[in-house]
Amino acid sequence: MTTPVTPAFPSKLPNVGTTIFSVMSALANQHHAVNWGQGFPDFGCDPKLLDAVTAAMQAGHNQYPPMPGMPQLREAVAAKIAALHGTHYDPHTEITITAGATQAILTAILATVHTGDEVIVLDPCYDSYAPNIELAGGVIVRVPLTPGSFRPDFAKIAAAITPQTRLMIVNTPHNPSATIWTADEMRQLEALLAPTNVLLISDEVYEHMVFDGAQHESAARFPGLAARAFIVSSFGKTYHVTGWKVGTVAAPAALMSEFRKVHQFNVFTVNTPMQVGLAAYMQDPAPYLELPAFYQRKRDLFAEGLQQTRLKLLPTTGTYFQCVDISEVTDLNEADFCQWMVQELGVAAIPLSAFYGDGFAQKVVRFCFAKQDATLLAALERLRKL
Numbered sequence: 001m002t003t004p005v006t007p008a009f010p011s012k013l014p015n016v017g018t019t020i021f022s023v024m025s026a027l028a029n030q031h032h033a034v035n036w037g038q039g040f041p042d043f044g045c046d047p048k049l050l051d052a053v054t055a056a057m058q059a060g061h062n063q064y065p066p067m068p069g070m071p072q073l074r075e076a077v078a079a080k081i082a083a084l085h086g087t088h089y090d091p092h093t094e095i096t097i098t099a100g101a102t103q104a105i106l107t108a109i110l111a112t113v114h115t116g117d118e119v120i121v122l123d124p125c126y127d128s129y130a131p132n133i134e135l136a137g138g139v140i141v142r143v144p145l146t147p148g149s150f151r152p153d154f155a156k157i158a159a160a161i162t163p164q165t166r167l168m169i170v171n172t173p174h175n176p177s178a179t180i181w182t183a184d185e186m187r188q189l190e191a192l193l194a195p196t197n198v199l200l201i202s203d204e205v206y207e208h209m210v211f212d213g214a215q216h217e218s219a220a221r222f223p224g225l226a227a228r229a230f231i232v233s234s235f236g237k238t239y240h241v242t243g244w245k246v247g248t249v250a251a252p253a254a255l256m257s258e259f260r261k262v263h264q265f266n267v268f269t270v271n272t273p274m275q276v277g278l279a280a281y282m283q284d285p286a287p288y289l290e291l292p293a294f295y296q297r298k299r300d301l302f303a304e305g306l307q308q309t310r311l312k313l314l315p316t317t318g319t320y321f322q323c324v325d326i327s328e329v330t331d332l333n334e335a336d337f338c339q340w341m342v343q344e345l346g347v348a349a350i351p352l353s354a355f356y357g358d359g360f361a362q363k364v365v366r367f368c369f370a371k372q373d374a375t376l377l378a379a380l381e382r383l384r385k386l
């Protein structure tokens, strides 16, 4: 008998290989480095949230919830958006609970992008967007944010819009640059898209991490954007539970009904006890209202330490990331510098070039400061040499 052979088949994502995130994490483990690269907290969540989820499980909330999510959680999400942004989404038809923001974004893309449709992304961007568009058969159109300031360049965005443009993806607060869009920029986007049929995914997973008294300018605040937008958020980021993978999408009913057609046959729904626990926990707004102060203190602690080095800090106005310019410190490019840093100093970071389709390098690396103070101080000690 001959040994059975696995049939060869063409890859759906031939350009996806091992990412810098996996490379850096593997190196970080190998060198027992402080992992400042990947974006997740090294501290626990509020014990009250654990109690709420445990209570939900013990109360028997362990079977399939409704396809769009538990009604009480959708109601809590709609109430939060109304309270913060003054926009009313119907929890029955306009809010869906997803398996993290990652699934929300993929599902929104699969629900709207047809073969050959163009999708505009602003580089640098989160690494799931491009493969998601490719899976949907779309054409990725990359428009760079202005190097250095990371501001949107509306002339370039306008020039990229064609009759084939189906969708645009924006992200504020922005990973990796740690910048936030202003109300004026949101209005410019609203005006630019007004005469078009372009849909929008507004990735707002860091919505509660904005600093120095700034306001998160959700697409929900701009009627012309809200009317065309899937607004995506993540409980993982807001409540320090990235491993739970629970996210939300808000969109007008016409968009949401198409979204749910894909969601129904993609994941169908999201685990029940987390949803019941999150709904109970959301009744108190304090945890998300206090998040800006919580992370601003960490940002400042971290920045103070980095200022003792020759790394040049870029402004962090949102997210839990800090970008630094390495040009004073090294002749290496940012990817090689990150490899060197993890091996020699035991500190992992991510080169910004990893977030660009063409690997554009500008000598900037990204650190994540969602870490316990002790972790931040220990790694700052290692960076003193720079």
Ligand SMILES: Cc1ncc(COP(=O)(O)O)c(C=O)c1O
Pocket: 039, 099, 100, 101, 102, 103, 126, 171, 175, 203, 205, 233, 234, 235, 236, 237, 242, 245, 246, 247
């Ligand atoms: C910009 C951005 N969007 C989406 C996600 C994914 O969020 P989730 O963990 O809820 O899938 C992340 C996670 O790092 C992110 O940084």
